[in-house]
Amino acid sequence: MPQMISSPQVYDTIIVGSGAGGGIVAYNLTKAGAKCLMLEAGSWYDAARDSKWLEWTYDAPHRGALNTEGPADYFSAVVGGWQVEGEPYRSAPGSDFMWFRSRMLGGRTNSWGRISLRNGPYDFKPYSRDEKGFDWPFTYEELAPYYDKAEELIGVFGSQEGIENLPDGKFLPPPAPRCYELLVQKACRGLQIPCVPSRLAILTKTLNGRPPCHYVSQCGRCCRLGSNFSSPVVLLDPALTTGNLEIRCDAMVREVLTGADGRATGVSYIDKKTRKEVQARGKVIVLAASSCETVRLLLNSRSPRFANGLANSSGLVGKYLMDTVMSDVTGHFPALMDLPPHNGDGVGGMHLYMPWWNCQRQQRHELPFSRGYHIEFGGGRQGMPMPGILGGSERFVGGGYGEDLKRNCQKLYGSFVGFHGRGEMIPNEESHCEIDSDLVDQWGIPTLKFHFKWGDEEIRMAAHMQQTFQEIVKTAGGEVIESYGPQEQWGISRGGQGIHEVGGARMGSDPKTSVLNEHCRAWDCKNLFVADGAPFVSLADKNPTLTIMALAWRTSEYIAAQVRKGEV
Amino acid sequence: MLKILGAVPGAALATSAPLGAAAQVLQEPSAAPAAPTAYQPKVFNPHEWKTIQVLCDLMIPADQHNDGAVEAGVPQFIDDWLNFKGGDLAAQIQGGLTWLDLESNRLFQNDFADSTAAEQKQILDRIAYPQKAAAGDASTVAFFNRLRDLVVSGYYTSRVGFKALPYLGNEPQSEWDGCPAPVLAKLGLDKKDQKL
Structure with missing residues (x-):
């Protein structure tokens, strides 16, 4: 048996991650007719079958308590946490960062607090207001229609x-x-x-x-x-109904593959069940793996052309990591x-x-x-x-x-x-992550080392x-x-404890000072997009999920338009 | 195909019958807790196990309204909890049980579990009220605080304890009415305060 399997099919879009961002992209692109492949590092999750809704403490082991560090109990719809077996990470000396990983279909959207707050006008232009941090490459008004769409689809009370x-x-x-x-x-x-x-x-x-x-x-x-929002119920189920979406779970993506012309050609992943490498090909690649996993993927996607990692000509991949x-x-x-x-x-x-x-x-x-x-x-x-x-x-x-x-x-x-x-945390130079050259996960993929420091503010x-x-x-x-x-x-909390870690592949209007353009497209790779929290330029006090969804919606409309124009 | 919504009975998606849908996915009531004799302790030896039963009964006895801690399965909860949590907690509890026997034998020439209720209470009264206890009893007061927390934790997460508390939730509602009038009145809040 060969240790590497290469599928002949070329998908219109490969989406890495099935949470809020990946779900929105799949929802929109499958409706637009694109054949999409979604890769999820975790297991299948179906709330109608797997949820512990209405179960009593006295019917649960240890009355529902768990012995692991983390916000979850036995009843929580959480697979993963700050510690995931076989998937280590480290903080640099003097830093203390907790990296939350979700390993289930729908990611954190199954268990999240459902708090859905829009960023306001000031939140997109913080530098212009107080000369700290950085401005986003667009205004609130430009994102507002996508907040409308996201709220109308997922249902938000207020x-x-x-x-x-x-x-x-x-x-x-x-x-x-x-x-x-x-x-x-x-x-x-x-x-x-x-x-x-x-x-x-x-x-x-x-x-x-x-x-x-x-x-x-x-x-x-x-x-x-399905009375609250989760990606599988609200986004993936309708996307599957179009017949245009294929979901592969237990697929731990290790790198984005690129061709001689610098364009992304697909991804390589480990099928966790067989521990074999699989390559999937796509015309457009969307990373929505969660901010730090997306950073890790970019940095691990090295080639002679992209020696410092993909989309990293600015040297900013992994930089300006933030948490609440x-x-x-x-x-x-x-x-x-x-x-x-x-x-x-x-x-x-x-x-x-x-x-x-x-x-x-x-x-x-x-x-x-x-x-x-x-x-x-x-x-x-x-x-x-x-x-x-x-x-x-x-x-x-x-x-x-x-x-x-x-x-x-x-x-x-x-x-x-x-x-x-x-x-809100103001992004700083001392908070970032990088590939730990001395540590891999059980799939052989180099993992991350974190640097994190709160500022005086x-x-x-x-x-x-x-x-x-x-x-x-x-x-x-x-x-x-x-x-x-x-x-x-x-x-004050520990970095990462808020489970709102964002940044690391920030968007901007200048390729020298940003990783992605205003449509979350990599400056260095025309058919590579990011649709999670990594593009965030700042992290307002508002919980990030709704903004991730509005941003992913805007990005997926842009992808669809570019595909129609033959631009990608 | 994903069966997220599909696995729920059709009524679940009908706007008119949300409560009926919830009732259909409600779990069947589980069997009553196993009788105490059926449980094999994982941490306590037979003598400690007997003492824990006595202490649970002293801590939260049955009353005219509700069963007590023993009937609620709290001894089993504590034994399982100490085994599950690991660390030093089991030693703190077992050490405290040993002290109770030492003290009981010194005063009454009998193990704690075999003493009369009045004798048992005489010993507990010394360590059960932190503000009144002697400074020299600090470590046994700490033991009793831990034990009290374990009994309270086990009791008020049990079926019996939910009834006693009472915890009236985990009951699917078709409407949410907000804070009931008698509670508003007790809090000194009027209708104006409830209006958003």
């Missing part, structure tokens, strides 16, 4: 608010707030912090045959009925104790949140940092109790045992709320988060029970 730098969208009605959310909202009103309906990709009305939410707060398990700035405060609220029994589940996410409210003060240089953050918060009686519930109860009820303990636990239930800052933003959240807790009559001070760098 409300028209008219808040500065937070464009409103095409929204389904938002769900009414939970009890604890109203308590917090009232405190925010006093502090003049906006607390408005969140914007989540969860249906509150029927959309394209998908039924509305059932309010069991389990979006992280992926909805069995996070810091948390937890409060205990006596007012929430001993409430009349009620179902606090709601949707699988927050019903309210606090968008950034200080653009004007920053414009007047009244804050010691230049970019914004929003506040996500959760707690109360939302969600199925999990192991660890009411841990450390002695702090609040003095300890004890017996009937008193039971009574106290039941009073205490639902009286905790956590506040989670999500802020990010640390100061985390300090502001701490002060603000503690003020909200106290204003709502609560007691701060978990917070961070200067010794802990104000509780």
Whole structure:
């Protein structure tokens, strides 16, 4: 048997990755009539069959707890994490970066928080506004129609608010707030912090045959009925229906192949089941493997013509890696104790949140940092109790045992709320990734080494988060029970912990200072495109998925137009 | 073809019957927890196992409304949890059980599990209230805090505990009504506050 298989078929488009970006490209190009091959490094996932929706803790091993580092539990629709067996990576000395990898059809879209916020006008032109970081090669207005299309397809609830730098969208009605959310909202009103309906990709009305939410707060398990957005349900299923899409799972792509003329001719991947190399040919190659995997693929695609990796004549592949700035405060609220029994589940996410409210003060240089953050918060009686519930109860009820303990636990239930800052990181020279020449994964593919450093602005933003959240807790009559001070760098997260790692193949209007053009096409390779978070020039406080989708939509329309014109 | 939506009964896609669809994918109710005697402890020896049952019953006893921790399967949960989590936690719990026997024998010439309820409570009262406990008892207070957390964790993730708490979710709804009026009233919020 040969160790390499080369398929004779030439696809119109090969798409690497099946998440938000790859899904959008497949959805659009298959509808336009292109024969597409999608390669996914993970396994097949079908929420209708595989989701743990509605399962109880007491029917699950260890009540649903897992022993792995990561945000997932047994119920989560997550295959992968910050550690993936046989797929190591390293951080350079002095750096501490956590690289999240999803290894399932649909990637992170199966389990994500569904938070769908548009970048605003300032977010595309940050350099023009404060002379830090870089501008995107287009304005908000140019991307707005694609936000419209993405929202109308996936279904996003929200409300028209008219808040500065937070464009409103095409929204389904938002769900009414939970009890604890109203308590917090009232405190925010006093502090003049906006607390408005969140914007989540969860249906509150029927959309394209998908039924509305059932309010069991389990979006992280992926909805069995397709009431929230995931790529397989909303994008890949219709793409497959066209008959123009072939999906191959367990296909770990190692490099993009190029011809003598410098054009991409296909990709080489390892079929994980047979451990053999397979080559697939395509006229257009779209990388949507997740930001760092896309960087890794480009850097591993070396040839005499592209000695430093493909699309890397600028030397910028892997550079300006970003992640969301996070810091948390937890409060205990006596007012929430001993409430009349009620179902606090709601949707699988927050019903309210606090968008950034200080653009004007920053414009007047009244804050010691230049970019914004929003506040996500959760707690109360939302969600199925999990192991660890009411841990450390002695702090609040003095300890004890017996009937008193039971009574106290039941009073205490639902009286905790956590506040989670999500802020913008300004890209810096010290945050990047490169090929680790001394480490490969189990498929023999050289892996990544990460360098990551928060700037002073990010640390100061985390300090502001701490002060603000503690003020909200106290204003709502609560007691701060978990917070961070200067010794802990104000509780700032580790790089990659936000699972919003973007950048590494940024777009721009000059081939010397960017990897991709404004249509996410590689400057150095005419038929190579990127459709994940790697093209991001900045990472606004807004969660990146909706922008990945709008951008991928714009890119796929461009690809279709170029193909029609015979340009690629 | 991908069977994402296809595998769901047809009613799932009908706009009129979303709740019916959810009911169809609801799991069959699972069997009641296995009787305590059927479980083979992985961490505890027979004497420790007996002591843990006694402690679980003292920690969360049955009352007129609900079964207690033993009936809820908490001893099994704790044994499985210590085995699953690894690390030093099992030593902290087993070490604490040994101390209870030492203290019980010193005071009552009997192992903790074989002492009377009043004797058991006399020992627990010494370590169960961190703010009142003697400084010299810090390590046994810490043991009891850990044990309490384990019992609470196991109880309130069990079927019995969900009823006691009560956790009223994981019930598919066709509409979401927001915060109910009695809770709004208790929080001192009025209709205006609920309006977005």
